[in-house]
Amino acid sequence: MAGSVAGPEIERLIQLLARLPGLGPRSARRAALHLIKKRDALMTPLTAALQVALDRIQVCKICGNIDSQNPCTVCTDPRRDPSIIVVVADVADLWALERANAVNGRYHVLGATLSPLDGVGPQDLTLDALVARAHETEVTEVVLALNATVDGQTTAHYITDLLQEAGVRVTRLAHGVPVGGELDYLDEGTLSAAMRQRTLF
Amino acid sequence: MAGSVAGPEIERLIQLLARLPGLGPRSARRAALHLIKKRDALMTPLTAALQVALDRIQVCKICGNIDSQNPCTVCTDPRRDPSIIVVVADVADLWALERANAVNGRYHVLGATLSPLDGVGPQDLTLDALVARAHETEVTEVVLALNATVDGQTTAHYITDLLQEAGVRVTRLAHGVPVGGELDYLDEGTLSAAMRQRTLF
Structure with missing residues (x-):
């Protein structure tokens, strides 16, 4: 030893x-x-x-991001579009979207995805806070930026149902060919989705 | 970001x-x-x-091991055989030999192996201290437990030359089939060495 x-x-x-x-x-x-x-x-x-x-470091009381200020830098940034809430499972996903500069909205960190097999139920996610935020008048769209896995999609469906009364547009990330990806290596589901959702060149 | x-x-x-x-x-x-x-x-x-x-944590002034006491636990352990010095390149190698309970001697950490390509010369190793220790009357054997790489073996030869006047037996680790190893996956050099150094069953 x-x-x-x-x-x-x-x-x-x-x-x-x-x-x-x-x-x-x-x-x-x-x-x-x-x-x-x-x-x-x-x-x-x-x-x-x-x-x-x-x-x-603290957890943001609004969105669940971690930061040295509370509410966090994103929540307090006046240049962010207050009409969009991007729902992510984890802070790591929030960081990934920010690195990609993918969206100028605010976030909501769920903390996990629903996973019956792992014993993760709705009470383990910050869903009440999300529903409350979705009911704020300035919010018009909730983007579900969740993993394209079974658990992620189960969570997305669950949230879509929860938000039916909130009067917001619920959207999700597009499926398709990853940038730089080779068709030959992609699974059939992704290829079919990319073909169905093809766009004008 | x-x-x-x-x-x-x-x-x-x-x-x-x-x-x-x-x-x-x-x-x-x-x-x-x-x-x-x-x-x-x-x-x-x-x-x-x-x-x-x-x-x-400090570096042991005798052997170069790291420990919270100085000289380290190994150097001050009265149950260790003082006639054997095991030369290793790095503290990690010392730890590996101790985990294996491979030897009951004391150690000498070189800090590196000679590597002309990387600009590591004799002055970068704790060779003066090793030579001094090898000249102590109680020391009768210096075991070179160095990597079986070109750099390790170059270092082993260099040390063997250095210790010619010290009146100690200079030994090295045996080459052979790793325990649990399959012959089919071994290189020719190891197989030949294992055959040359075969022992009675």
Whole structure:
């Protein structure tokens, strides 16, 4: 055991690093060693950055985004179109859409998608808050930017039903050929959808 | 950019996490989100563990191992055979040998292997300290536990020459079939070595 050689402090660090997604026990050990070797260049600033994040990061009380201000930068940005709410499952999806500069609306983070098999039900999602926001007069469209998986689509249908009384347009992302994608490698469902929803060139 | 959405604190955390071996920009983003979501269960203890490691971990002045005591646990362990010094390139190799419980000697961490192509020369390794240790009267054997790569073997030859005056037996790890390994997948060099060094059953 590394613990008996290098002391309990390092063993504890390795165990915690191994719980990060993408790091297993072996790569966590490598990461810990790397940190210790790059003490001034990496370990000290990383420790400080974690402490700053611990002190400052909060969940936005409006949309569920995470930010150092609350409400978050997106919710308080006056240049955002207040008529559009983009519903995402996770903050990671919000970040992905922002990186793509895909939409100028505001967001609503559900926190998860419905998944009966994993025991995730409607009460686990921020659905009440979404329904309340959809009823605000300035909101005219709710875009369901959810994964094109069974769970994502189940969630999309569920939300569409919930919002029937809200008087908003409920839309979803288009299916189609990914930019840069080769037809030969695409599944039949995507190809059929892309053909059905073909647009003028 | 996630930075514009989630604030500079998170962006900084992602950038630092991305410099860990095994994490790229994308998985660093995922790791940062995971940390923020698991604030109490992971982010707080990891920050504390890093701080403890920063405060306590040192490089052993005798062997180059890292530990919270100096000299390290291995060097100060009276049950270790003081006649054997096991030379490794890196602390990770020391840990691997300890996990395998492979040897009951003490270690010497070189810090690197000779690599003319990468500009690593003898002055970059802890060779003076090794030679001095090899001259101690209690030391009778130096085991070169170096990678079976060109750089590792170059280093092994270089050290063997250095230690000619020290009056110690210089040995190296055996080559052979890895335990659980299938002959069909082994290279010719390993197979020939395993055959040459065959032992009584």
